[in-house]
Structure formats: structure tokens, C-alpha cells
Amino acid sequence: MIADIRGVPRAEREKRIADAVEEVRMGEWIDKRTGKFSKGMKQRICIASALLSNPTILLLDEPSTGLDPRGMSEVRDIVKSLKKQDRLVFMSSHILSEVSEVCDEVAMIDHGKLLVYDTISNVTKKFSGSDNIVEVGLLKSVDPSIITRISNLSGVTGAESMDDRNLRIKFQGSQDTQARILTDLLGLNVPVLSYRPAASALEDVYLNLIKATL
Amino acid sequence: MSNDQPHAANTVPGSLVQVGVTMKYTLLDYLRSRRFVIMLAIVLIISALLTVLVAYYRPGSMVGSGATTIDFYSTWWGTFASFLTVISGIFFGGDGIAAEFQNKTGYFTVPNPIRRSSIYIGKFLASFTAATVVLVVYLAIAVANGLFYFGANIPSQFGESFLFAWFYLLAVLGFTFMFSSLFKTSSYAILVSFLLLIVGFSLISALIEGLTNTEPWYILSYGASIIMDVFTSPYPTTITRAGFTTYVASIPEGLAIMAAYFIVSSMLGLILFERKEFN
Numbered sequence: 447m448i449a450d451i452r453g454v455p456r457a458e459r460e461k462r463i464a465d466a467v468e469e470v471r472m473g474e475w476i477d478k479r480t481g482k483f484s485k486g487m488k489q490r491i492c493i494a495s496a497l498l499s500n501p502t503i504l505l506l507d508e509p510s511t512g513l514d515p516r517g518m519s520e521v522r523d524i525v526k527s528l529k530k531q532d533r534l535v536f537m538s539s540h541i542l543s544e545v546s547e548v549c550d551e552v553a554m555i556d557h558g559k560l561l562v563y564d565t566i567s568n569v570t571k572k573f574s575g576s577d578n579i580v581e582v583g584l585l586k587s588v589d590p591s592i593i594t595r596i597s598n599l600s601g602v603t604g605a606e607s608m609d610d611r612n613l614r615i616k617f618q619g620s621q622d623t624q625a626r627i628l629t630d631l632l633g634l635n636v637p638v639l640s641y642r643p644a645a646s647a648l649e650d651v652y653l654n655l656i657k658a659t660l
Numbered sequence: 661m662s663n664d665q666p667h668a669a670n671t672v673p674g675s676l677v678q679v680g681v682t683m684k685y686t687l688l689d690y691l692r693s694r695r696f697v698i699m700l701a702i703v704l705i706i707s708a709l710l711t712v713l714v715a716y717y718r719p720g721s722m723v724g725s726g727a728t729t730i731d732f733y734s735t736w737w738g739t740f741a742s743f744l745t746v747i748s749g750i751f752f753g754g755d756g757i758a759a760e761f762q763n764k765t766g767y768f769t770v771p772n773p774i775r776r777s778s779i780y781i782g783k784f785l786a787s788f789t790a791a792t793v794v795l796v797v798y799l800a801i802a803v804a805n806g807l808f809y810f811g812a813n814i815p816s817q818f819g820e821s822f823l824f825a826w827f828y829l830l831a832v833l834g835f836t837f838m839f840s841s842l843f844k845t846s847s848y849a850i851l852v853s854f855l856l857l858i859v860g861f862s863l864i865s866a867l868i869e870g871l872t873n874t875e876p877w878y879i880l881s882y883g884a885s886i887i888m889d890v891f892t893s894p895y896p897t898t899i900t901r902a903g904f905t906t907y908v909a910s911i912p913e914g915l916a917i918m919a920a921y922f923i924v925s926s927m928l929g930l931i932l933f934e935r936k937e938f939n
Contacts, residue, residue: 447681447682447685447769448768448769448772450673450681450684450685451672451673451678451681451682451769451772451773451774452672452772452773453671453672453673480765480768481763481764488764488767488768491768492767492768492771495768495771495772496771
């Protein structure tokens, strides 16, 4: 029905449906009724129906809103894979950590006014001071003296403990600096479990930017 | 998707074609549904019972020596056609729109490049077709019995009555679709339509006539009385006896009431559906 509505030629219909369903990883469910699907699965089916006409540009309006964590993760993975297929994907979202994870570029809009548009790294660099931020997940808590030593690492402008198992490190420099700091942390025997750009960096930028409009 | 060989750009069909697409798939859905089988079974059981009872008892008012074809068809068709029209209209129209919200199927259709009016009209036409099939089955069995008892002598009033019932079906569906657009739960739409069309209107009509002695021209079932009245020759008129008036809708009046219900309720239903959000 959706293929008919979207005007997919009859000769290509079966292949396109199979391709689209496969692309959202719903191939094994292709003969099942959608009524019992989870919200995440339904969202994937919606994305598949948009893919039927093989668009080069996709507009996704808050694709993960209202989904449980598993559904959000599923949809995020699909969006990431769509990016790899030579498509331009526009995604609107209020979940800025998701934007950091999925998108290459970000545009922030407040009351219909475009506040900023650039790559994620440029935006965070430009608007959250000159510092970049990484969050470090720890296997076990570390001694405060270690945090002081981290603060003194080259390029690092500050380090703080968020809780027992998480650190926040501010640094100046590029991704090379970010990689070198990780090596230095391991050199200090810091029990690193995870290491990633801070999800809240984009939130900080957003809050700074909209301050003026409040 | 095969990106190495890009597909030709799709042309999204026009609204009229999309009405056809929606109608086709909704109708397929209806024809495969349990409700269609149940509705057909009801009609077949009633028709079979009538066939057996008439054949066995040979009621004089229907197939006796003094009975006419008009007597036969008015009893067989006229007494049950209105009820059957209402029931099949509610059966197929009650969840026409509400099911999109209740079963969340609207999440798959509405985000596509299709107007909501195309969905609404397509579903309406599918319901109309499915309910017509049910009416036609009942009609065909009536005709088969009529041919058996009276030969190919089918009165024109029977044809008129069928056309009126068909028109009544439009009004019933318009009314039912309005409630289907209003509620997000199919059972509410079906229940409210059923109570109003089967009980409510008759009750209101009787109360208005009895208490205020005015013509209930705004009641749908009053307009639909032409389905039965057309068998009476000459056509009955409003009469007053002992200060009490029995109102009878003329054929133009009945058609106008049904048309008004169809147009107003369908438009209201469409407006409600256009404005309703999926959440």
C-alpha cells in the first residue's frame, strides 16, 4: 500500500520493499503483522516506508522521541547506517546527546531563528569557550591525587570528578590531543572503562546560546 | 538499497489515485476480516430462515393467492432493509478512522505523501462497498425467492426502495465516520453510532411527535422511513386523527434529510480527522 501511495513502479516494488526492510534490519519480521511490534520496530518500519522511494535526502522529525532506551538505540543505529549510504539525513531532536552521537553537523534554532550551524566539533569549540570536554568512565574510583596529576597533563585545562566512577576532563587541542590524553591516562594507571566527548558539551553550547534570547 | 544503480525518481500519484489505493487496500482488509464473514453469515442465516419459513408456512399476506409482489417484497425487504443498512454501516464504518488511532496504523499511513482527505474518502468508499455487498446479498436472495413465487414480476417500488436504502447507507456511514473521527477507540464509535441510530433516533422521534406534535424532520430514521413507505400505494401522507398527527416523510423530504446527514456529518468527520493528532 505504501509503495502504491509513494508511486513506486510495480516492476521494482518487491525488490525495493525487501531492500528497505532489510536496511532497517526488519527482514526477519517482513511477514508479521505490525500490531504487536514495539515502538522502536514501528519507527523502523516508518523509516523503511520513507526509504521505499530511495530518497537522497531524508527528514527525520525526532525519530527517537517516545521510545524506550532500547528503541532509541535501535533507531540511532539505523540513522547512523543511513548516513553511510550516501544520503543527506536531516534529523531534528531535543536530545542533544543523541545529536552529538549521530550527527556530523548541527544547526540550533530558537524561536524560528537560526542561532548556529557548523560541525559539532566547531560548535563546541566556538561556544563552550576554547575547551573541549571528554568524559571518562572508570572501573573503580581513583585517588584525588590522581585527578590533580591529570589536571597537570599537557593540554589539560581542568579535571573534575563527576562521581565515584566518572571524570570530566577539559582540554585544549585537536582530536590528536584527545587521543594523547587517553594514552597519558593509561600511563597513570587510571582504570579507564570508557572515554568519549562529553554529551553535555552541546547542551552547554545550547544553553549559552539561548541565554541571550530568554 | 542499491545505491550503485539509482532508481528512477518516483512520481507521487495524485489525490484521486491515492483515494483508489486506500480504498483498494481497506476493502481487501475488510473482505479478509472476521467482521465481513460475520455480517455475511447474519444475512445468510436470516435469509435462509425467511426462505424456509415462507416455504413451509406460506403466509397469506406474502405468498397467498391474494398477495401481490409488492406485499411480498415489502415484507421481505422493506421490514429488514433499514435495520440491515444501519448494522452493516456501523459494522464497516465504526472503526474506519478510529482504528487508525487505536491500532496505531495511522503512524504508517499519515507520514506518507498522502492527504488525509484521500485516506478518509478511500476508507469511506471501502466501507460503502463492503456494506453494499452485504445489502446486495440480501437483495439477491429476496429476488430469488420473489422469482420463485411470482416469476419475473419485480415491482418498481422494490428497485426504488433498494436505491433509498443505498442512499441511507451513505448517510449512516457519514454519521458513523463522524464518530469514528471523534473517538480514538473503535468500540466507542460503534457503540455511540449504534445507540443513536438504532435506539436514540426512534426514541427522540417518538417523543417529539408525541409531546410536541411537530414533524421530526431533523431525525435521520424519519427520513429513512421512505424505504418502507415507498411500497404503500398510494404513498402515505401525514394524517391527523383525534388531535394526534402521524407524520410521514415524503420521498423528496426523506432524500433531503439523508443527503443533509451525509454531507454535514461527512464534512464534520473529515474536519475532525484533519485536525486530530497522533499521540
